[in-house]
Amino acid sequence: MTHKATYKLLPKIYFPSDLRKLPVEELPDVCKELRQDIFDELADNPGHFASSLGVIELTVALHYVFNTPYDRIVWDVGHQAYGHKILTGRREKFCTNRKLNGLRPFPSPEESEYDTFTCGHASNSISAALGMAVASRQKGEKSRHIIAVIGDGSMSGGLAFEGLNNVAATPNDMLIILNDNNMSIDRSVGGMKHYLHQLHTSNAYNKLRYNVSNKLFSWGWLNEKRKRTIIRFNNAIKSLINNQQNVFEGMSIRYFGPGDGHNVIELVQTLKSLKDMKGPKLLHIHTIKGKGFKPAEEAATIWHAPGRFDKETGERISLDTSNLPPLYQDVFGETLLELAKQNKKIVGVTPAMPTGCSMNILMKAMPQRAFDVGIAEGHAATFSGGMAKDGLIPFCNIYSSFAQRAYDNIIHDVAIQRLPVVFCLDRAGLVGEDGPTHHGAFDMAALRAIPNLTICSPLNEIELRNMMYTAQLPDKGPFVIRYPKGRGVTCDWKRPMTEIAIGKGQMLKNGHNIAVLSIGPIGNTVTEAIKQFEKQATENDDSITVAHYDMRFLKPIDTNILDKVGREFQKVLTVEDGIINGGFGSAVLEYFADKGYKPDIIRIGLPDEFVTHGTVNELHHLVGIDTAGILNHLNTLYQKHTL
Numbered sequence: 001m002t003h004k005a006t007y008k009l010l011p012k013i014y015f016p017s018d019l020r021k022l023p024v025e026e027l028p029d030v031c032k033e034l035r036q037d038i039f040d041e042l043a044d045n046p047g048h049f050a051s052s053l054g055v056i057e058l059t060v061a062l063h064y065v066f067n068t069p070y071d072r073i074v075w076d077v078g079h080q081a082y083g084h085k086i087l088t089g090r091r092e093k094f095c096t097n098r099k100l101n102g103l104r105p106f107p108s109p110e111e112s113e114y115d116t117f118t119c120g121h122a123s124n125s126i127s128a129a130l131g132m133a134v135a136s137r138q139k140g141e142k143s144r145h146i147i148a149v150i151g152d153g154s155m156s157g158g159l160a161f162e163g164l165n166n167v168a169a170t171p172n173d174m175l176i177i178l179n180d181n182n183m184s185i186d187r188s189v190g191g192m193k194h195y196l197h198q199l200h201t202s203n204a205y206n207k208l209r210y211n212v213s214n215k216l217f218s219w220g221w222l223n224e225k226r227k228r229t230i231i232r233f234n235n236a237i238k239s240l241i242n243n244q245q246n247v248f249e250g251m252s253i254r255y256f257g258p259g260d261g262h263n264v265i266e267l268v269q270t271l272k273s274l275k276d277m278k279g280p281k282l283l284h285i286h287t288i289k290g291k292g293f294k295p296a297e298e299a300a301t302i303w304h305a306p307g308r309f310d311k312e313t314g315e316r317i318s319l320d321t322s323n324l325p326p327l328y329q330d331v332f333g334e335t336l337l338e339l340a341k342q343n344k345k346i347v348g349v350t351p352a353m354p355t356g357c358s359m360n361i362l363m364k365a366m367p368q369r370a371f372d373v374g375i376a377e378g379h380a381a382t383f384s385g386g387m388a389k390d391g392l393i394p395f396c397n398i399y400s401s402f403a404q405r406a407y408d409n410i411i412h413d414v415a416i417q418r419l420p421v422v423f424c425l426d427r428a429g430l431v432g433e434d435g436p437t438h439h440g441a442f443d444m445a446a447l448r449a450i451p452n453l454t455i456c457s458p459l460n461e462i463e464l465r466n467m468m469y470t471a472q473l474p475d476k477g478p479f480v481i482r483y484p485k486g487r488g489v490t491c492d493w494k495r496p497m498t499e500i501a502i503g504k505g506q507m508l509k510n511g512h513n514i515a516v517l518s519i520g521p522i523g524n525t526v527t528e529a530i531k532q533f534e535k536q537a538t539e540n541d542d543s544i545t546v547a548h549y550d551m552r553f554l555k556p557i558d559t560n561i562l563d564k565v566g567r568e569f570q571k572v573l574t575v576e577d578g579i580i581n582g583g584f585g586s587a588v589l590e591y592f593a594d595k596g597y598k599p600d601i602i603r604i605g606l607p608d609e610f611v612t613h614g615t616v617n618e619l620h621h622l623v624g625i626d627t628a629g630i631l632n633h634l635n636t637l638y639q640k641h642t643l
Contacts, residue, residue, distance in 0.1 A: 120437020400440025
């Protein structure tokens with residue numbers, strides 16, 4: 001990346017050790033340059049924009065006060081970590097961020113020693129940091145500081161509260177920084193958001209309490225046991241006087257704040273005062289998502305990941321999509337509203353992704369029938385189960401990768417009771433630049449083992465509508481519909497919806513020599529590969545033909561098609577946009593083995609590894625499920641056929 005001439009300080013900062021050489025008075029200028037550097041880079045190389053702008057001052061202050069990488073900073077989610085990446089030896093490579101073979105989209109220990117823990121899913125920073133704090137104690141590393149940075153949106157996740165509960169009961173000196181910007185991706189919701197806005201503790205009081213505590217320890221009048229008793233009594237008196245309950249201090253976690261998260265000098269002073277304080281403590285700061293760029297401050301949801309934009313005008317650069325097929329998420333959102341108008345039992349549930357999954361369409365039209373439950377996927381599943389138990393039909397939309405966090409809830413709170421919850425798993429399959437923490441790789445393999453579930457995937461937008469229509473009909477039980485990120489293939493998709501027979505696939509093309517079984521939109525790629533293959537075969541004066549079956553349902557799988565293929569074909573190819581171990585191809589193999597069918601079968605899908613980041617097309621090519629990859633496997637089967 002070309003350094004801008006206007007940057008006086010940033011080009012000299014290769015690592016935090018360089019930052020710490022500067023006088024504190026120059027840190028505001030560092031923040032200004034760092035914010036501009038991110039702005040310049042993301043205008044042409046899209047990424048998570050507003051989150052990183054909102055924590056520039058915090059990022060600079062943390063690396064200035066603490067001895068990173070020896071001291072551990074654990075970021076939650078990782079949307080906000082671009083400034084961290086630039087300050088930790090990656091500025092020259094930041095232009096490769098989110099690109100194939102470039103910098104990873106989120107902090108990863110595999111990329112840098114400054115990245116202390118894998119980021120991507122929310123609410124894990126407190127638990128991970130506590131584990132590190134305990135490990136440091138066990139190893140006698142008394143000088144190592146552990147800091148967890150968590151946003152108010154992530155605080156709605158149950159794991160965050162599990163971590164807090166353990167922090168209160170486990171000896172540690174860790175610092176939790178609560179970055180409160182009233183946002184996750186969309187606006188934060190729920191009681192915690194309102195609570196955090198009301199919370200306040202006097203800075204003068206905290207300084208007095210800290211000084212008195214140190215004196216009493218030095219005189220031998222105070223030990224840890226007495227300290228905890230006094231803290232509980234002190235907190236009770238303070239709550240009575242202020243007419244305010246502090247949940248953190250109620251758990252014996254010292255609370256400081258709220259403070260200004262955009263005053264870097266004040267942040268440095270505060271962090272220095274907290275740095276060596278014993279016991280768990282929480283610093284609450286207020287920040288503005290998108291700080292420093294007015295459009296992002298005013299529309300943080302849009303500017304969370306805005307794509308390319310004009311650096312001069314700030315206008316987002318968008319292509320004309322009027323003649324393109326729709327996004328699958330928009331087909332879901334509009335179809336859900338259409339169904340809700342027909343069926344009063346239908347409600348919508350999403351864990352903090354109403355815009356991303358397009359449930360905001362239902363929320364706008366019928367706000368009383370759509371629920372954003374915050375970053376709480378397990379709760380979303382169980383909440384949906386509770387509504388279903390008493391007669392409603394919840395459409396619970398969760399990104400596939402995040403649905404992993406609700407696995408037990410799906411089993412225990414929905415499947416066992418055969419409750420009519422429709423789980424719509426958006427972003428199924430490879431999602432692209434967000435990488436391994438966000439790929440929807442495991443849903444088919446994980447869910448097909450669960451009794452009572454119906455699991456399906458549409459070939460196109462029309463099939464998605466029909467599957468949603470079918471799922472809300474009586475006596476369908478728990479229903480899972482998986483579909484990918486991005487655009488479909490059908491412009492004329494708003495057609496009347498019809499019921500699909502459960503467990504019934506469809507033959508897309510007849511053939512006699514090779515059978516291809518696919519599930520989901522990847523079947524459209526299969527169709528193109530078959531066309532190219534048969535064209536080649538015709539040019540070689542060969543009459544070989546390929547049959548193509550869109551199975552639609554993983555569970556129950558269409559055994560009529562499998563019996564036909566098992567009896568009539570010796571060459572079979574299965575294709576899926578999901579992990580190959582235990583997924584769709586494995587289900588086909590299991591059935592063939594049980595029935596004694598022994599075709600020559602090749603399974604292709606996602607390999608037994610965490611797939612990297614890049615564009616969806618690049619990744620499909622990388623794992624061999626693009627047209628070229630499928631064609632290659634057809635040629636392999638063809639060669640075996642001719643032997």
